[in-house]
Amino acid sequence: MAKLTISELQKLREKLAQERQTREGNARGQIIIHMGTCGIAAGARKVLTALLEAMDKQNVRDVIVSTSGCAGMCSKEPMATVQLPQQAPVKYISLNEEKIVRILNEHLLQGNVVKEFALAVGSERMG
Amino acid sequence: MPYRLHMMVCAGTGCVSNRSLELRDALSAELARRGLDKEIEIVTTGCNGFCGVGPILLVQPDGIFYQKVQVKDVPLLVEEHLVKGRPVKSLMFTPPEAKEPVPRMRDIPFFGKQMLVALRNRGMIDPEKIEDYIARGGYQALAKALTTMTPKQIIEEIKASGLRGRGGGGFPTGIKWETCVHAHSEDGVRYLVCNADEGDPGAFMDRSIIEGDPHSVIEGMVIGAYAIGAHQGYIYVRHEYPLALKRFMIALDQAREYGLLGKDILGTGFDFDIEVHRGAGAFVCGESTALMASIEGRVGEPRAKYIHTVEVGLYNKPTVLNNVETFANVPVIIERGAKWFASIGTEHSKGTKVFSLAGRVKNTGLVEVPMGLSLRELIFDIGGGIADNGKFKAVQTGGPSGGFLPEDLLDLPVDYEKLYEAGSMMGSGGVVVMDHTSCMVDVARFFVDFLQSESCGKCTPCREGIKAMHGILSRICDGKGSEADLATLEELCSVVADTSLCALGGSAPNPVLTSLRYFRSEYEAHLQGKCPAGVCRALITFRINDKCTGCHLCFKACPTSAVLGEPKQMHSIIQGKCIKCGACYDVCKFEAVTKE
Amino acid sequence: MPKPKVALYWAASCGGCEITVVDIEAHILDVAKAFDIVFWPCLMDFKVKDVEAIEDGGIFVTLFNGAIRNSEQEHLAKLLRRKSKVLVAFGSCAHEGCIPGLANVTNRDEIFKTVYQETASTDNPKGVLPQTKTEMPEGVLEIPEFWNKVCSLDQVVDVDYYVPGCPPQSNQVWAVLDHLIQGKPLPPKGSILGAGQKTCCDECPRVRKEKKIKRFYRTHEIVPNPEECLLDQGLLCMGPATRDGCGAKCVKVGVPCRGCYGPPPGSHDMGMKMISALSSVIDSEDPAEIERIIATIADPVGTFYRFNLAHSILYRVQEDLKEKQAVK
Amino acid sequence: MAFEPKIVGFLCNWCSYTGADLAGVSRIKWPPNVRPIRVMCSGRIDPTFVVKAFREGADGVLVSGCHPGDCHYYQGNYKALRRYHLLRRVLEQFGIHPDRLMLTWVSAAEGERWAKVTQEITERVRKLGPLHLKD
């Protein structure tokens, strides 16, 4: 490692900060990939990988990606739930690698629900 | 691919001794087993401060706070939270009085009320990775200071911020630096020393900062060195802090590698390097002159400071000595400005202060709060109140030679002057809470005992005076005290404080004086042969009353066979044999054993 | 006036000296122009009887190369001596025995045994050895007799001048020939021509420092520093004990001098001189260590006497080899 | 007639020659087979002299100097020592028994030792027999 100069320090900081942004917990939204046995069998793992790769490619660092179990509609897997702050969650069904990227771009980043993949708006009550 | 989740495993000394490193390894193995290791990063962080509930695990970005996580919990945790996205309630923290566990860290009162300045990176970075520190803005202040500010401007900025020494004395840092710059040095050599010889029992803010964020100290030191024109710095770390030492060494190497320490820092031509000196654990070596003597290789004994170390210090050169927390504050002041810093706190005490909360509070640990917060907020809101639903009796601030403050001073805002006026001090930030089970005479005796053994013994008042105080206090605890003893104590306290060579002796009478001032009734009770808290063994008697069911537990527990009685029959205690250990009292389920 | 006659002869040697005469390049024409070559068997078919026919002293100069190994060579040496005004021992073999002279570490019987009976490729079931005379139906065949030892030319006949070197450097050869062609006065008898008075070191460009030898190396064992004296580096270079004139060609390319120009004027015995010099600079005072250092010299006689064994004080081993065997 | 070896002794001026002299002054008998040649120092003894002596008919050669460390010229005898070792090897290759050459240290005070040494080499060479190298 060569010694840093001031400008290199700034650049390094920006790069490192971006890589670690998830850690800060400030997110524009959250997407949950349902990964029960049924989901994984239907290809949820591929969908998750595609999503993470797309985020990496586009340098999206402020979206929380979580996984959860079976959403109960095993026939519609793979499924995902997108939740933006102060908005009702939206459930998407029968996803594949292309669809999830569109959801990322249109819904998570621009706020437009991708209606053709959506199952419904809202969620069953927890608890 | 970015990590979608970061598992922040606390690796502060507290959590490590609760086996957090084993937890980390189990987690990592479990993630690998499930193929999640490319998605989820495990970060070992420094101390989170909430050491009472360790090992602590924080899942980001969800902000879920897990406590007391054991290796056996790992499969469940991974399955539920990481795979299925369902945070595990059973591992969350339930605040006292609350019914439901609180999932998010920021919602836990212990954390919510804190304001992190010195501890700004706590739990967020891996202390062994300089990249983590830089990512969170580390060394930006150094860059700013070195390129856009003159040493004079930095000193002015620190002066304007109102930062005062966090090690105990509370001397304004900016003025200290300025004095050092003006002090005459034949060859222009000045030294900068960081005091990490944290000796107060129960206080561990400096250790925590070094363990959790060593670079903040290094950055502060480099800025300070630049301000005073020092090129060689020392950090005096207790040898009892192996983890802190290790992490600081790693940090030094990394900083040197990145050109943030050593020759030509950041290409600005400024040279400064830090040498680590390990202290052997003498309490008195936290005193500046003793510390410097120790660095120079001499016996760690204080000398008279009529000529201050800022003028004639280490190797007889002008020397700035600040403690760890002070240095950790410096980069923030430079980066965010003196104005911002000065906006926090009270009139004369600016910024935040890290306290180690200990004793009979529910939430023990390390907290950073703005100056001026009341003791009540500190103890009851953050600390969660008195443990085991006891009753508050006193709080001691500032370490073993701090004074005891009673309940009616609970609304005292925490700042240097207010604490001093009340007969205590800020010290390095120890806060020990005592409840009704503490006997103030006994506690005073306890601390005086600590101080007498930690006195270096050089000057008469400290060596002989504290010993004499201890003798008198012991006598009182044994019920052999007299009214004259109290007068003698007061006289001793006054002369010891007046004539001691260093601050150890100078502040040693505080526990005695404040306990005499606020809890004189307890002393008087002792003179009458009573210990109100039932602590002083010579003054208490254990008896068995008619609630006794003859369960025979106390009989079995008594180490001296002082309990008489057949099973199912009422028992009694032979006073002559009783050594007042309290074993019978502790085992009795029927409140049949009484203490008076 | 007829051109002075010149003869060249090749006795026990490799023939390199003959080639070095040709190596004077275009000057060979000057030689041809100046002299009448009457005998040069290497190049042309001269007959001995033609030489015998020349009156004694009729040849101006004979360049005789090669040592004397057998009766024929001795015969021709004597013949050419008689016929020549000036007899030059040309090249190291004639001068001091050279490589053929190394045969003096053994004797005729040993050589015959090895060559005609013991070597693996020999098919000689009857163990026949060369005979000088063989009776054949056609008459008696005669071949020269193989002497028991090798001699330098001057050990057989009187020699006027010496041109040292294995081979003599062509420029030196030309200098000698040119001297003769120019008809300049001849130097005193016994002079060494075509060489200097000093030692090879005088021509060697390498930097010499303090000599302190802790062990000797053979050339394949180290890569010598190109600037420094080879001997300083432990390579056994005979340069200090060898006459100059060659231009230090070998040492310039990193090969230690082997001593082909023979001893310089002050030296009575080249090998002994080198032994004396070398042991003076061996860096030890402990007999055991000295033995160890000396043991790193391979084949001392072959090294110190490679070119002048036949001409040295001891010039050959004990004739009957009795002691040699006793030693073993 | 019994073989009487001829032995050339090269003696340094300060120790061995004086030692031999002392032997004489002290009337100690030593074999006349050893014929001394004085040189200033054993370091002066050129191996050439040794082979020259053999060539001239010597059956043995004795080189004698001061004891190691006692050399009048500090180090000369060490040079003789080294030459001796290398020379022995070469003599052997020449077919001359190395024991015909003997190196010894005799101090100026050691008249008796001189007698002993000369007796030793004389007996040694006597056993080896004549060398016959004289042309």
Next chain:
Amino acid sequence: MIKLRIDGNEVEVNAGTPLLKAAQKLNIEIPTLCHYEGIEPYAACRVCTVEVVRGRRRRMVTACNYPATDGIEVFTDNERVRRARRLNLEMLLGRCSEVPAIRALAAKYGVEKSRFGYDPKEKCILCGLCVRMCSDIVKANVLSFAYSGPRRKVVTPFEREMATDVCIACGACAHVCPTGAITIEDLSQRRGEVPEMYLGPKTAISIPFQQAVPKVPYIDPDACIKMQTGGCGICAQVCEPEAINYKMQDEVVELDVGQILVATGYQIFDASQMAQYGYGKLDNVLSALEFEKMLNSTGPTGGRVLTKNGKEPRAIGIIHCIGSRDARYHKYCSRVCCMYALKFAHLVKDRTNAEVYQFYIDMRAFGKGYEEFYSRVLDEGVNVIRGKAAEVVEATWGNEREGHLLVRCEDTLIGKFREVPVDMVVLCAAIEPNVDQERVGQIFSLSRSPDGFFLERHPKLDPMGTVNDGIYLAGCCQGPKDIPDTVAQAQGAAARILAMIAKGEVLLDPIRASIDENLCGGCKVCNNLCPYMAITFDDVKKVSVVNETLCKGCGTCVAACPAGAITGSGFTDEQIFAEIEGILADAGNK
């Protein structure tokens, strides 16, 4: 200069002057315990506490080290100060209750009895004066503090009872101790002893012996505190002519001389090698030199003959030939012993009533008047026993159990074994060459005879010359001899030297090496061979050159020159070849 007020009186001092000094100027007495003039203030006892007022600030400081600044007001005896001192003294009295100095000072402040304890045994108030004296002034660093708090104490290294290996027994710690807690015990065995000829203690600075020339004191660097530790330096303070010089070092003086007289003397055979005589083990077995020192009227006993316990011996045995005339040690006779042994006998007879026994092999009274002296000593009643003593053992003598010796020997004249009881034995040890005789010999290129002494050029014709011209011998370095012989030899040598000086020139042997620059190839083989560095390399001509004045003609380079370019005059190759040829002229052809 600055002004300050002390107890209302104005005083002018230099800035930084300790208040204690400033007060002294006003004759204001401030009590101290841990202060000592010349030792850095320590401010540990706090008895010198005074109150300083500076503006609005009042504080208690220690007068011993508080630096005076302009305008301050000092109170040395107000109530606050008196209370502070009183209590501190009470504390000290509680610690050291029976130390008079503390009792007296405490009484001055009205304290007769301490409320904080009573310890009649403890004497140390931990003022640290001894520690500072030892480390800062004497710099022996023996005493230091150990432990902290109330357990603090002054210790020697590793708390060993006697720090004999580091303590230099200077006594300075005891001198400065204000309470008498340190005492110096006189354990005389621990005194610095001069290893040879001890016979009594010696100080670090002394006149080596009475006949010393020049007769001035010298400092024994092994015993001097200043030289050992850098401390002390008291002798320089008291010496008015300022003659003490600690920095004096052994000097190497280089002199150009033309001639050298070697008179390096001898050493005495170490009699302890012969264990049977008990030298070094038995108290009253002395070497002759030690006995000589005892007999000297300026010696440690003033010339009286005394045994170790200070009593006059009743009998003395003198044993001859210790290590000489002995095949196991030295074969030669040391020549002087018989006569000095007789002298001893004579002096003992003269000064005491002791019986004297001489145990001899042969009585060698060879010098002028010697035999007469022998007769006289015999007349004085000295017992002579012909026979070398076998051993000396400890024995009882009558009822006295200790300190007596028994000499066992065979009296060859009467053919009987004898045991002679004595109180003291004197051993006449051999004269032997110095341990460095060999090295000295190498320096001067001197040969040694088998006994190890230097060899003269000729025992009869040149007994003081050596094989090296210009180097001469005198005295026992050439062999044992008595004083007249030594003087004779030395005078002879001096005469030879003077003769040479008078002549003014010396003839050198023409034996030289020279290099023929036409033959030298510049191989540099010879350059390092020359022991006299007479060969140098001419970088211009690229040849080696012999400096003929340095050359001694050894011929090593001549032999070594591989080019044969060096000629050794007088010993040329040709000359030697001719010698070889000549010497072998009779060698038959094969």
